[in-house]
Amino acid sequence: QQQVKQSPQSLIVQKGGISIINCAYENTAFDYFPWYQQFPGKGPALLIAIRPDVSEKKEGRFTISFNKSAKQFSLHIMDSQPGDSATYFCAARAGYSTLTFGKGTMLLVSP
């Protein structure tokens, strides 16, 4: 069964710190790796995504690092802010198949 394993389950970071969320996968056919951000009571929204032909992608304070040989990818949030407090989901997809989601990480950024 296709799986994406996400860790940690929850994370507390001080304002201004770096938040790091990790995901690992087994299916080498995965070729698209998005991260979604979800606020309480809302639907998830795409935050940033990467393909395996690059090792890093940065958009503002958000960076995806991708390690193809280790089959791992991670989300780094630099200068974390209280407004970043949300649940973050990694996901993966092979070709035109459906997305497989990790179980999510609840991030709390303390003021």
Added chain:
Amino acid sequence: DGGITQSPKYLFRKEGQNVTLSCEQNLNHDAMYWYRQDPGQGLRLIYYSQIVNDFQKGDIAEGYSVSREKKESFPLTVTSAQKNPTAFYLCASSSPSEVNTEAFFGQGTRLTVV
């Protein structure tokens, strides 16, 4: 504004009743999806449809049914056969013909069995 509309936002159901959740999109997307979200479980795929009049079971389809009679609409019925229906339900859409296209989500429907 383009987007996905789910209704209602909150829904209460008595045990033994069927209930239908609405999902409408005006993004002209071919594919639509239904996910169930439970605390600590992530998003689990219930059903998806890649084209009108066709749909496929996801990982947890038992106790659910869908229809796709129009491109814009993908309603989900939670039947009395679903043993634990209380959850947050999310509808999404995408254009699978575009590689790496993102999936857009609605704001969700929270279903509670009373």
